[in-house]
Amino acid sequence: MLKELLEIYLVFFKMGSVTFGGGYAMLPILRREIVERRGWLDEEKVMDFFAVSQCLPGIIASNVSVFIGYQRRKTPGAIAAALGVVTPSIIIITLIAALMQNFQNEPMVQHAFKAISICVCALILQAVISMWKKGVKDWVGIGLFAVVFALSVFTRVSPVWLVVVSALIGIAVKKAEEK
Amino acid sequence: MIYLHLAWEFLQIGLFAVGGGMATLPFLQRLGERTGWFNEKFITDMIAISESTPGPIGINMATYVGYNTAGILGGVVATLAEILPSVIIVVLVSKSLERFSESKYVAYTFYGLRPAVTGLIAAAVLAVFRAAVLNTALFRQTGAFSDLISLKYILFFAVIFAAIRKFKKSPILYIAISAVVGIVMKF
Numbered sequence: 347m348l349k350e351l352l353e354i355y356l357v358f359f360k361m362g363s364v365t366f367g368g369g370y371a372m373l374p375i376l377r378r379e380i381v382e383r384r385g386w387l388d389e390e391k392v393m394d395f396f397a398v399s400q401c402l403p404g405i406i407a408s409n410v411s412v413f414i415g416y417q418r419r420k421t422p423g424a425i426a427a428a429l430g431v432v433t434p435s436i437i438i439i440t441l442i443a444a445l446m447q448n449f450q451n452e453p454m455v456q457h458a459f460k461a462i463s464i465c466v467c468a469l470i471l472q473a474v475i476s477m478w479k480k481g482v483k484d485w486v487g488i489g490l491f492a493v494v495f496a497l498s499v500f501t502r503v504s505p506v507w508l509v510v511v512s513a514l515i516g517i518a519v520k521k522a523e524e525k
Numbered sequence: 526m527i528y529l530h531l532a533w534e535f536l537q538i539g540l541f542a543v544g545g546g547m548a549t550l551p552f553l554q555r556l557g558e559r560t561g562w563f564n565e566k567f568i569t570d571m572i573a574i575s576e577s578t579p580g581p582i583g584i585n586m587a588t589y590v591g592y593n594t595a596g597i598l599g600g601v602v603a604t605l606a607e608i609l610p611s612v613i614i615v616v617l618v619s620k621s622l623e624r625f626s627e628s629k630y631v632a633y634t635f636y637g638l639r640p641a642v643t644g645l646i647a648a649a650v651l652a653v654f655r656a657a658v659l660n661t662a663l664f665r666q667t668g669a670f671s672d673l674i675s676l677k678y679i680l681f682f683a684v685i686f687a688a689i690r691k692f693k694k695s696p697i698l699y700i701a702i703s704a705v706v707g708i709v710m711k712f
Contacts, residue, residue, distance in 0.1 A: 405581055
């Protein structure tokens with residue numbers, strides 16, 4: 347049992363340390379490790395987990411890991427997978443953040459990060475555009491987008507409320523359409 | 526106590542940020558405004574580092590904020606707190622996966638949620654744009670519009686955005702190119 351949990355931990359440790367960016371970046375590595383090399387699950391099951399993980403709160407990568415860990419060894423497996431996938435981040439980011447504190451006043455570092463910050467802005471703008479294409483389908487969607495955008499720019503209302511109320515509005519509109 | 530405070534904040538982010546790592550960004554921005562733990566410049570550094578190092582971006586951002594707020598233990602606490610809701614929810618859903626994925630209420634919820642999350646992140650982009658591309662800090666001091674708008678920054682933004690849309694390469698490549706451009710052109 348312990349040996350298996352350690353194996354789950356290590357598989358997801360590896361996954362965390364080779365994933366760059368967000369959830370989908372993980373998919374090819376996941377397929378190779380879980381489906382091809384270990385035969386823990388078939389491809390369809392992995393795709394199902396990915397699809398459902400996007401519909402749940404939290405980081406997609408950790409959701410997928412917990413699904414697979416649970417499938418292997420119930421709750422202890424789920425915890426081992428979650429801890430495995432975050433450990434590389436904790437180690438690497440801690441080291442880099444510590445380095446940043448020492449070097450951030452160097453002019454070269456400042457010039458580099460100024461340009462990088464402009465690039466980051468362009469990258470997340472692109473992310474918003476692809477989210478818009480996937481998620482905003484009709485006038486209700488456009489209206490929700492506009493209201494949430496305006497409220498977050500001009501007021502200090504918490505994103506928690508905007509998320510909860512929008513979900514409820516979505517349900518109410520769809521329920522009304524049913525009738 | 527700072528660790529408890531961090532844990533509480535990141536538990537909420539893990540519970541309410543739906544749609545992956547980037548969806549935590551608006552929550553982190555609001556957290557910085559409310560607590561004064563970090564500012565807009567910190568946010569762009571955080572995204573840049575989290576995108577260009579191994580590990581899922583949402584988890585990297587949690588560790589980065591936690592470390593800078595309360596040291597090594599802070600990074601560990603923030604990260605674990607952020608994934609705790611995910612562990613609990615996924616374990617519960619695993620027990621009844623079929624019923625969950627076929628439930629029409631899940632689809633209904635997402636009908637309203639997706640546009641809202643897009644709106645939240647779009648607002649985050651605007652805040653990042655003000656901090657990164659426009660020179661709002663200098664503008665507030667001098668009040669001169671020529672200080673607000675830097676042609677160099679806006680031009681670079683337009684070029685890099687066009688490149689991202691056209692070539693669809695890994696973000697790491699664009700970040701690396703930007704670092705070089707920034708050093709050579711003294712941004």
